[in-house]
Amino acid sequence: MMGHLIFVGLGLSRPEDMSMKALVALRGCDEVFAEFYTSRLIDACQAELEEFIGRKITVLNRKEVEEGTIILKAARQHKVAFMVAGDPMSATTHVDLRLRAAEEGITTELVHGVSIFTAAAAAFGLQPYKFGRAVTIPFPEPGYLPASPYDYILENYSRGLHTLVLLDIREEEDRYMTANEAVRWLLDAEQRLGKGLLNDETIICAGARIGSTGQRLLAGDPQTILGADMGPPLHCLVIPGRLHFMEAHALVSFASAPRDILEED
Amino acid sequence: MMGHLIFVGLGLSRPEDMSMKALVALRGCDEVFAEFYTSRLIDACQAELEEFIGRKITVLNRKEVEEGTIILKAARQHKVAFMVAGDPMSATTHVDLRLRAAEEGITTELVHGVSIFTAAAAAFGLQPYKFGRAVTIPFPEPGYLPASPYDYILENYSRGLHTLVLLDIREEEDRYMTANEAVRWLLDAEQRLGKGLLNDETIICAGARIGSTGQRLLAGDPQTILGADMGPPLHCLVIPGRLHFMEAHALVSFASAPRDILEED
Known part of the structure; x- marks a missing residue:
């Protein structure tokens, strides 16, 4: 079975700024990745986010997101979320990652956040x-x-x-x-x-x-x-x-x- | 006691597209108003929204929002929400309403939505x-x-x-x-x-x-x-x-x- 990759926008400030749809999507994932170098939540640390969604979060650095290897490997077999502050797709690397996933046959989905x-x-x-x-x-x-x-x-x-x-x-x-x-x-x-x-x-x-x-x-x-x-x-x-x-x-x-x-x- | 007026953005499609923050704010209000003439939720009717937030919603037409009388009267004494699809403040009438509330000493607040x-x-x-x-x-x-x-x-x-x-x-x-x-x-x-x-x-x-x-x-x-x-x-x-x-x-x-x-x- 091919996996699924959901790009989730968290909004601006607190874990509560994400939509219910985002929360349900994140809770339903096998693995949750995030990057906070294009932006970050103003008023929440990783631990608070992890408690809110009930999942461990693997935070990736710029190089790891650009290479994409870690996320794509996971998304080949699992249901994976990639979270960013604001709305996803505002960085070219997000679009690139989505395109590479689609080319491999991994289904992708966007859950928008406040930008x-x-x-x-x-x-x-x-x-x-x-x-x-x-x-x-x-x-x-x-x-x-x-x-x-x-x-x-x-x-x-x-x-x-x-x-x-x-x-x-x-x-x-x-x-x-x-x-x-x-x-x-x-x-x-x-x-x-x-x-x-x-x-x-x-x-x-x-x-x-x-x-x-x-x-x-x-x-x-x-x-x-x-x-x-x-x-x-x-x-x-x-x-x-x-x-x-x-x-x-x-x-x-x-x-x-x-x-x-x-x-x- | 002066009231409080919260402008809530619902996002685009379903009640679940609103943020947790919006949901908590709406549930904590005495009265909930809405307008759906500048935009509307793609995939939800009023009844679904009412069930989701657990409050009756008074939907206002363009004239009623522009006049502002109904909302401002309620907001003078109560905690009132005014919901719109997308993000609030994209219509001049929303800004006008917020300004008029502020001039009367009603505190106002924005809860953003996906736009x-x-x-x-x-x-x-x-x-x-x-x-x-x-x-x-x-x-x-x-x-x-x-x-x-x-x-x-x-x-x-x-x-x-x-x-x-x-x-x-x-x-x-x-x-x-x-x-x-x-x-x-x-x-x-x-x-x-x-x-x-x-x-x-x-x-x-x-x-x-x-x-x-x-x-x-x-x-x-x-x-x-x-x-x-x-x-x-x-x-x-x-x-x-x-x-x-x-x-x-x-x-x-x-x-x-x-x-x-x-x-x-």
Whole structure:
């Protein structure tokens, strides 16, 4: 008998954020794998997850997921789950793994989870229709300063569109980029590229631990975000484009944006 | 004592698609309201939802949600939930309602749900980073033929970006636009506007009941989608931009796309 491989999205924060469907699927599996290097649950450790689903979890590192050997070997004969935070398939390696499984005749299935791609918009009260492409800001590396995140945000902005800015994760070093570091990165890029994306009054939305009980939202100018303590990871930014009146109100009410953004519309 | 208003996202298909957190929140409420005109669960009726959460549900129509009177009156004194399919806050009226509650001193809270905005990308194996703004195609009305969905798709496409195309819902008439009707709309727009978005070989991805057990995915040229029976609603389209090799493979493997798209990369 060929096996079965279920990709399960856990959502954002706690084991309870997964769907009932996910819980039933996980409990019905012979083996449960996970990766937490593309993202991780904000507010739960492996032991809590294991207790919640009643199964031991084998956490794989990036190399092991990319090779795929361990998961595919198990999935050839058993019913296997592969869990990730958020929604699965957002990393190319997940798609690759699913394709390789399908090619071997292993049946695959997705159980969706809540993703930061939509939760960030909802938390800030920004319309999901008005987001352009999302970007990720990488940790600065000597000799590697990509312009694309800045350019893509500017491209969205010039069309009146919001940009979700995801922040680099280096799970193996326990490093998660903060909203402050990301704003610093953007200010540096502004200085370097000088295309006028940011000035002293640009409104930036910073979100910390979105979807958790300890969620914090702050909207303000670059210096305000630079000086704010947003607490532990995960953080993200949204660079708003043209704000609808209702969106501006939401930023004032739920993210302490300065009231003068209400008059700009 | 002031009340509390929780916005709960139910996800896409079945009561079991909601998170444990949502279930606990709903069971702990004094009153539960819902609207199903912006979207609805693919595969569950009100009675099933009521049995699942163990509460009667008051379903409100568009006018009642926009006025807000019924919900706000209840939320002034009680713990009240307002449920919607997908993730809440994707409609401006949800944001408006939350703002009005907050202004009255009613505390509000979001419990996120799985949204078609990310689930569609995942189902097709398309990278969420490569989506531009989403669009909605409206039912044709005499004298009202907006160009914007066509133009926005073209704008995304010319940047190599995918577009999620949501389809009009007229819940009060039990009318849900099909993938076929949407492709017809796009072909008509091509004829009318003639900017070269679509030709006979353009690949269109059609999704039906994404996230449900009866999900169906099909990727092919316009005539293929026009001639396909995708079954009951909800449907959506994705118009892909530039396909990464892995994305093309995913469309072939999971959505029966013609194999020649593999050679284009």
